[in-house]
Amino acid sequence: METSTIDKIKKKASRLFENQLLLSGSVLEVRKWEPCTMIEIDLHLPFADIAQWTDVPYIKIKVNDFTYRDYTPSCWDAETRTCSLFIDAAHKGPGSEWAQQLKKGDAINYLKIKPTHQAPVGTPAIIALGDESSLGHLLALQQMVLPATRFSGAILMADEQHRGLFREYFRSPLQAIARNDIYGHHSLIQWVIEQQYTLDNTVFYVTGNDTMVIQLRKMLRQQGYASGQIKAQGFWS
Incomplete structure (x- = not known):
């Protein structure tokens, strides 16, 4: 009592x-x-x-x-x-x-x-990568990048309807791509490799579930990008 x-x-x-x-x-x-x-x-x-x-x-x-x-x-x-x-x-x-x-x-x-201490740096190429949990974060980053032509990237969306709605309603250079594995890092890694980004003057902003963020950062380091070129923030496990 x-x-x-x-x-x-x-x-x-x-x-x-x-x-x-x-x-x-x-x-x-x-x-x-x-x-x-x-x-x-x-x-x-x-x-x-x-x-x-x-x-x-x-x-x-x-x-x-x-x-x-x-x-x-x-x-x-x-x-x-x-x-x-x-x-x-x-x-x-x-x-x-x-x-x-x-x-x-x-x-x-x-x-x-x-x-969040994530702000766009003055590099010619800002590449944003994330999943559904970081949609707001990526759109906020896009809003801050001037000129807008410096910004591009991809967002994972498991649902096909959501990908269609994103393409229809948002004026964004982000590509909505399918998530074909549970955390999405395999899908996003494959997409990044296909883009053939240059090592110079490119900075990646990686946000989303922790597993995806960790694996994507590891892949980017293996590709030769310096730690300062990878701005990472995990949201959930």
């Missing part, structure tokens, strides 16, 4: 402290790609200083009681303080459950927006 009372007091104190730190936003629109394992969410973040985003940002969103998940805002507009999230909901968990139940007009709470 005492333990239960103490736990309740701790939770109440934690909630009060949490509420003092949380910022709020609102859901402008929710679009679920068929099949509904990719969810696109438009947000209004009135307290975010979007004009200061010089690195690819991430936002730590409250998805349940004392539970947070990091997502990459992309397609942002600094003047209206709006952005979009692309959430890969194919994996069960509190983040996927939160995204699935969101609807237009809902309020969202987030703890902070911070840089």
Whole structure:
């Protein structure tokens, strides 16, 4: 009984402290790609200083009681303080459950927006490589690359319909390619080898599931690219 009372007091104190730190936003629109394992969410973040985003940002969103998940805002507009999230909901968990139940007009709470320390370098060729979990990250990176002709790459998508929707709705030099193995590294490695990129003046930004990121980075090093030419960030195992 005492333990239960103490736990309740701790939770109440934690909630009060949490509420003092949380910022709020609102859901402008929710679009679920068929099949509904990719969810696109438009947000209004009135307290975010979007004009200061010089690195690819991430936002730590409250998805349940004392539970947070990091997502990459992309397609942002600094003047209206709006952005979009692309959430890969194919994996069960509190983040996927939160995204699935969101609807237009809902309020969202987030703890902070911070840089990922991934920003486009001044090389002639920026090659972005990722999977569904990093779609927002790759689109945010694309938005930051000027001139846009420096940017290209590929994103793995297991579902054929999703690949079609990406090609139809996004003006992006990213190629949506099929994932033919569980983590996708074999598919993406084969695609990269076929492109025959030069060793000079090329920098790769590799994001997505940890296994794919590790294996792709290993392959690029074996191809002769220096560690400084490979900017890697894993999202899940």
